[in-house]
């Protein structure tokens with residue numbers, strides 16, 4: 164059985180799940196950080212796209228390059244620290260190599276980001292309200308009073324109690340979860356056409372989380388925005404995402420519709436992720452089942468498939484897993500994976516070994 | 522090292538009350554103006570009474586800002602309570618001075634919410650994990666370095682990590698460094714504030730398993746603070762649900778998840794996102810509407826009444842007591858779910 168067998172049926176081989184014409188297109192993105200110890204390959208040959216009105220969920224291990232990818236799209240890597248190659252097309256314009264001044268003009272209205280770390284996104288010396296007002300007035304010619312009312316409205320919508328009085332508070336006067344909500348208010352203030360939400364709800368309880376996810380849905384319904392949501396919470400992507408990309412060691416290892424990823428995942432790393440989480444919709448198990456081993460170094464990425472030191476199926480297909488990097492390819496209907504296992508093996512393993520245990 | 526008889530004695534004591542909080546309060550003063558006069562207070566924690574039994578895991582869940590971290594900091598005596606008492610192993614530690622507290626400090630330790638911010642980036646892993654030994658002047662059999670390396674192995678890191686710096690580790694490994702530091706002093710109780718929320722689900726599972734193993738090996742008692750209710754169900758023996766500085770419900774895991782009594786708990790459980798795309802459209806989720814109250818001016822009567830879909834007039838005027846409505850299951854509500862008992866006459870004559 165060979166790795167190309169999947170495509171014998173005549174399905175076109177698409178090199179990567181990029182839809183030309185999509186609002187955001189990322190093509191062969193590489194983000195490398197030169198350090199004293201060597202080059203950190205945080206993102207290595209990553210391609211994907213998101214159209215307006217659609218939501219892409221990105222999941223994957225900690226340190227796999229999710230935030231680095233988002234910061235590259237937003238043009239927020241410090242100059243000189245990151246070596247970025249490839250293309251990032253926002254509505255047709257390539258952001259890679261664009262001057263920082265021009266990228267800054269795109270932030271806010273054309274694209275906005277909810278950051279994983281709320282403290283880094285807010286300035287400690289300015290009040291929460293003044294930062295939202297500032298962000299709003301860059302793109303909207305309105306008086307301060309109007310912008311202030313808009314800021315209070317937004318704080319109210321993200322669930323800040325007493326928004327009228329708390330609008331003048333400084334970030335340190337907010338609890339962790341309140342800061343995160345204030346930042347979400349800031350990101351949503353200009354109704355961005357592309358919203359990247361990096362762990363938007365990790366510091367929030369589930370009722371506030373549900374409220375924030377509703378807000379993101381509303382934004383999308385009203386302004387037809389493209390949304391990228393990055394999270395460790397597989398429940399959140401199951402509810403919100405149209406498509407899901409799974410990342411490992413700076414690369415995409417699986418990409419498909421959300422329903423496919425949850426109902427017929429085909430990559431061993433995705434199996435591992437689904438198998439390690441506790442689930443409220445199942446009986447409680449005695450012991451969780453993590454993927455064995457530790458994340459790979461991004462300086463000396465393992466030869467062949469980067470997942471091979473931790474994969475129970477490495478070696479199923481000769482020594483390909485140890486010597487040849489698996490190509491990220493379409494295995495039918497736009498479902499992409501990077502794995503040497505043949506179609507029959509994958510289906511058999513999923514049906515007999517993985518699915519019964521989920 | 523404990524002898525056989527001591528171990529047997531410890532076994533017998535498993536399950537008895539180890540940590541007891543009684544009417545615990547923390548009000549942060551709000552000061553304004555040149556003279557910094559107090560104009561009000563954030564009632565972050567407002568009258569908590571609960572016990573933690575030896576060897577168990579009690580989880581605190583609830584809305585962001587409801588006082589979970591503050592409770593953790595009170596229990597570990599990192600901040601001074603405004604009122605109430607805390608006893609640890611039968612001893613009142615509520616107002617122990619820093620020096621009187623020092624020997625007790627070893628017994629109760631905290632794992633902090635942020636694995637990135639809580640490790641000093643300029644110190645090596647060896648220095649970070651070794652610090653508690655040095656600060657507490659603990660004698661070790663083969664020196665601090667050996668002790669630290671043993672701890673590294675215990676949490677699944679390798680002894681050669683001794684000289685590395687925090688930024689060279691992934692999030693999950695950093696979390697383990699934090700755990701190793703906490704374990705250095707062999708505490709009896711660990712308060713773990715969101716120990717896994719920043720980690721991917723596989724590393725989460727590793728850390729959860731590690732904490733379970735350590736609990737079994739050292740009879741540890743955990744107070745866990747977490748937002749992820751699936752993780753909470755997995756790790757907890759009992760769960761306390763907090764809202765605006767108070768406990769709304771506290772019960773055994775099974776009882777709480779299968780028969781939640783407080784409307785806020787019911788709303789929380791209904792909002793948990795389920796990792797199943799087939800159930801996307803047919804979920805019945807309770808959306809909380811109404812004003813989100815502030816801990817500066819908490820609502821009268823039941824604190825949840827501004828957002829509760831079951832609220833009646835009496836809820837605005839009379840605070841429901843935290844009452845035992847089933848064995849081991851307490852809830853503070855006038856009109857609880859999943860029980861036939863009422864804490865008050867529903868006709869309102871008690872109001």
Ligand SMILES: Nc1ncnc2c1ncn2[C@@H]1O[C@H](COP(=O)(O)OP(=O)(O)OP(=O)(O)O)[C@@H](O)[C@H]1O
Nearest residue numbers: 196203205224225226227228229230231232461692
């Ligand atoms: N400025 C930098 N210099 C060197 N390495 C970096 C830099 N920024 C990020 N990295 C490395 O790049 C990798 C990817 O980091 P990134 O923050 O994108 O991970 P992530 O997928 O968002 O993880 P998490 O889920 O934990 O947030 C990590 O190994 C990180 O250590």
Ligand SMILES: Nc1ncnc2c1ncn2[C@@H]1O[C@H](COP(=O)(O)OP(=O)(O)OP(=O)(O)O)[C@@H](O)[C@H]1O
Nearest residue numbers: 337338339340549563565585586587588589590591
């Ligand atoms: N040092 C402080 N001064 C004033 N108010 C404070 C202080 N620390 C906490 N608070 C307030 O006390 C309340 C409870 O905060 P706490 O950090 O305990 O919440 P939490 O339940 O841990 O929330 P989260 O889930 O967001 O971490 C919040 O309203 C917060 O703003």
Ligand code: SF4
Nearest residue numbers: 468471474484502503
């Ligand atoms: S290529 Fe080999 S090592 Fe990589 S995921 Fe597939 S089976 Fe596992």
Ligand code: SF4
Nearest residue numbers: 823826829836854855
């Ligand atoms: S006491 Fe009344 S307001 Fe409070 S939770 Fe019960 S029904 Fe709702």
Ligand SMILES: [Mg+2]
Nearest residue numbers: 229230231279
């Ligand atoms: Mg990240």
Ligand SMILES: [Mg+2]
Nearest residue numbers: 339589590634
């Ligand atoms: Mg907290």
